[in-house]
Amino acid sequence: MEKKSKGSKSLRGMLLKMMGPSGSQTFLSFFLRPAKNQSFTFPVNNKSIKEVIIILPCEELEVIYQLHNVIALSILFKNSSINVFCEQSVSTFIKMIPGLNVIEFDNKERLSISSSFRSKIKEVRGQADLCILLNRSPDPAFLYLAEASGAPVRAGYQGAGRHPFINIHAIPDKTNTYIRDRNYMMAKIFGAKPVEIRWSIAKKTLDELQQLFTELKFTADDNLIGIDALFLIRKFGLEWTSSLLEGIKELKKGTTYLYVQSDPAKSELEWMSQQTLPVINSLPSSRTAALVSRSKVIITGNTILYALAGTVNSSAVGFFSTEEIETYCPQSSTLKGITFQDCNSAEEALRLVSSFL
Numbered sequence: 001m002e003k004k005s006k007g008s009k010s011l012r013g014m015l016l017k018m019m020g021p022s023g024s025q026t027f028l029s030f031f032l033r034p035a036k037n038q039s040f041t042f043p044v045n046n047k048s049i050k051e052v053i054i055i056l057p058c059e060e061l062e063v064i065y066q067l068h069n070v071i072a073l074s075i076l077f078k079n080s081s082i083n084v085f086c087e088q089s090v091s092t093f094i095k096m097i098p099g100l101n102v103i104e105f106d107n108k109e110r111l112s113i114s115s116s117f118r119s120k121i122k123e124v125r126g127q128a129d130l131c132i133l134l135n136r137s138p139d140p141a142f143l144y145l146a147e148a149s150g151a152p153v154r155a156g157y158q159g160a161g162r163h164p165f166i167n168i169h170a171i172p173d174k175t176n177t178y179i180r181d182r183n184y185m186m187a188k189i190f191g192a193k194p195v196e197i198r199w200s201i202a203k204k205t206l207d208e209l210q211q212l213f214t215e216l217k218f219t220a221d222d223n224l225i226g227i228d229a230l231f232l233i234r235k236f237g238l239e240w241t242s243s244l245l246e247g248i249k250e251l252k253k254g255t256t257y258l259y260v261q262s263d264p265a266k267s268e269l270e271w272m273s274q275q276t277l278p279v280i281n282s283l284p285s286s287r288t289a290a291l292v293s294r295s296k297v298i299i300t301g302n303t304i305l306y307a308l309a310g311t312v313n314s315s316a317v318g319f320f321s322t323e324e325i326e327t328y329c330p331q332s333s334t335l336k337g338i339t340f341q342d343c344n345s346a347e348e349a350l351r352l353v354s355s356f357l
Contacts, residue, residue: 042168044130044153046191051081053124053131053149055142056094058087058107060285063094064307065179066134071097072184072192073132083124085145092285096199110141117141118148126150132186136160155186177326180310197311205286209294212287216257216278223254225357226291228300229272229279230260235301235319235340236349238271243346244353245275253357254296259305292316297357302328310335317356319343 054070056063063086074082074097081101084094088104095102103124109117131151135142138156143165146154156166170189172182184194218224225248232241249256257278264272272279283291292298292308297315300306302324309316315334322339329337336356343349 042153044190046076047079049077049080049129051124051128051130052077052083053128053151054082054084055131055133055135055145056084056086056090057135058090058110060090060093061304061307062135063090064304064311066183067093067097067197067311068180068195069134069183069187070094070100071197072187072195073190074099075195076187076190076192077130080129083128085120090285093289096201096286096289098200110145111139113141113144121145121148124149129153131155133157133160133166134183134186155189157186178330179327181330196313199289199312201286201290205284205290209287209290212280216280218255218257218278223296224294225254225256226259226280226295226298226300226305227256228261228298228303228305229258230262230264230268231301231303232299232319233268233271236343236346238267240346240349242271244349245277247346247350248299248353248357251354251357253354259291259298261303261305299353306335315356317353319349 052073054073056066056070070084078099082099083101083103085103085105086094087107087110089107091102091104094100103120105117105120125148128149128151131146131149131154133142133146133154133156136157136159138146138160143161146156146161147165153168154166155168155170158169158171160166160169168189170186172185176182213219227245227248229241232244236244245256255278257280258272258275259280260272261282280291282288288304289308289312292305292314293312295314297317298305298309299317301319302321303318306316306318306328308314310330313334315336317336317338318329320329320337320339322341325337325339329335331337336352338349338352343352
């Protein structure tokens, strides 16, 4: 029976993929028996909303750029019950926001629309007044989740699914290219106001970070400069990264550490051992957020570290492609973006970075 179940899940997932977005939406709208449509008025009366479902993307970076949306919506609907569907690997970020009921799922189960995944939907089906899909390019399984919620109002971004899956679309302001602000259009159509991130970091997490700082001999007065070592090495090479690092140390603007998000190759490991700098290996999400907020500046690229810095209002310098910079870097007082073509030499990169240290 187990083999049959796994086989049917795999077959269903392959079938949806082969059909493509348009065909799979048509297939799901009939085969999976979407809920009966209910009439609604828009703008919605927020006071009449008793239960809300928010569906998040699976990618960690995308989730971070949606946090302002989630927090603004949770404040707007503070008198409502809010269920947040998210992939289990990114749930830590959402659990740091007070007052939310987090429903975790496994992405493989979601893609195949397995019985386990459908059972999670049944727990809230027909109870929600509003379902909000925070995925700009949802696949069929995400669309099914939105429709299967049974909510009369099912909101998504422009181009992110047709009726009956989505019946309200948020249209972004084309003059605003920064991804966080473009995402925020969803909260804005319901009347939410801009908010700052309010995270509840557990005392245990703070104690663990403090213990790490003690081991690394960091003091409370240290201005910490975090270097995303592997990003720089893999983008610019060992020699370039060494030159930039030496230049930063010579500026004596703070205490420099290397942050390593993934497993380094042998050559990268050897290079790091020669730097005589503290190395912080990949931390759990909550501790990473706390580390970024404690650092004076983070030097990285289009990564989770840069996104977290923008989220907690810390400073970061990021290296981006020309195509990325408008979307991911607002060029604010705390976030600086440098294009790859502007830093062919480490000396030029140091000149641009130093003005932000």
